[in-house]
Amino acid sequence: MKNTNQKKFQIIFQKCNTAICILFNNKNGLSFILKSIIVLSIHLSIFSTFPIHANEKLKIVVTTTDLKYLAEQIGGEKVEVESMIRGFDDPHFVMTRPDFLLKLNRANVFCMIGLDLEIGWVPLLLEQSRNSLIQKGQNGYCDASIGINILGKPTVAVDRSMGDLHIYGNPHYWLDPVNMIQMGFNILNNLSLVDPENESYYKSNFVKFRSRMTELLKSEMRKMQPYFGIKVAVFHQEFVYLAERFKFNSNLSIEERPGIPPSSRYLENVIKTMNAQGIKIILISPVNNPKYAEYVASKVNGAKILVMPTSVGALPEAKTYEDCIQIMLQRIRDASE
Ligand SMILES: [Zn+2]
DSSP states (O other), X not given: OOOHHHHHHHHHHHHHHHHHHHHHHHHOOOOHHHHHHHHHHHHHHHSOOOOOOTTXXXXXXXXXXXXXXXXXXXXXXXXXXXXXXXXTSOTTSOOOOHHHHHHHHHOSEEEEOOTTTTTTTHHHHHHHTOOGGGSTTSTTEEEXXXXXXXXXXXXXXXXXXXXXXXXXXXXXXXGSHHHHHXXXXXXHHHHHHHXXXXXXXXXXXXXXXXXXXXXXXXXXXXXXXXXXXXXXXXSSSOOHHHHHHHTOEEEEESSSBTTBOOOHHHHXXXXXXXXXXXXXXXXXXXXXXXXXXXXXXXXXXXXXXEEOOOSTTSSTTOOSHHHHHHHXXXXXXXXXX
8 A cells, every 4th residue: 555655756746747848848859758768867866765565565577578477476466567568579679668767766676587688778777767676786686597597608709789689698598487487486585585574475476386387397398209309490599498498409590690680691501401401490489570581481392480479478379478388389399290
């Protein structure tokens, strides 16, 4: 339940926001987004972060829908979780909105995928949030990648300014249910630190979630067994964790390197490899531009492009994390028949 002071703050802020926006509209031609960020920064510098009150839900802000789903499983009825992006947005490239700042300012816990996935948009938002509780090293700061065995670490020096998107290793680790358990454990730690009174509740939810992931893993592994070792091509290297866990090979990518579009010569090599090795499946996600995959598929006899729900909500039918894993693996099996 919000206390009286919070309500007062909100009313004052709404008036302050409107007044300053009108002032900017009349005085100069700053863009709406810039104006809003300035307004929010003024607001956030005036009002400090809100404390947690008894019976009030913890406010968790996360970057992706997979983290939202996970935080809801661990936090249950004690939390309200907001994801900054939707399941069909590209987490590598996000247009930040002014309301992100307000959400971060009010958050008790912030959680992100980490590595370099959100590096282009999260650090500045955190800095401008004026919320000391969710800064790196604080109890409300959760980097879900802690403890994950990261795949695809570059063997040569790469630089994001050169267009490479996976400079610290592959950040798409949530597509392995084992990693999802570790991510849940990380969130559990943060919730327990921020809200120790409900630690046993969060732990009990985590144990249930871990059991569900274990069951998912067992049943999907059984179904995949006849398909162990199959080779697929991908557009972006985002299926390596899924492939490593369920024993298929997704090493051939249509992108020349993560985030780097293919040259004509590189595309011809991909086509040659697919034809030579009998690779007929191309995996893409809804955020990928399909034109390269379509070109490659047109040159490989019998090739199929599979659009995969790589995040909760990436496709309408992928409503839960379990849906995502089951749908992706089912599509691969169906296309392999
Ligand atoms: Zn990526």
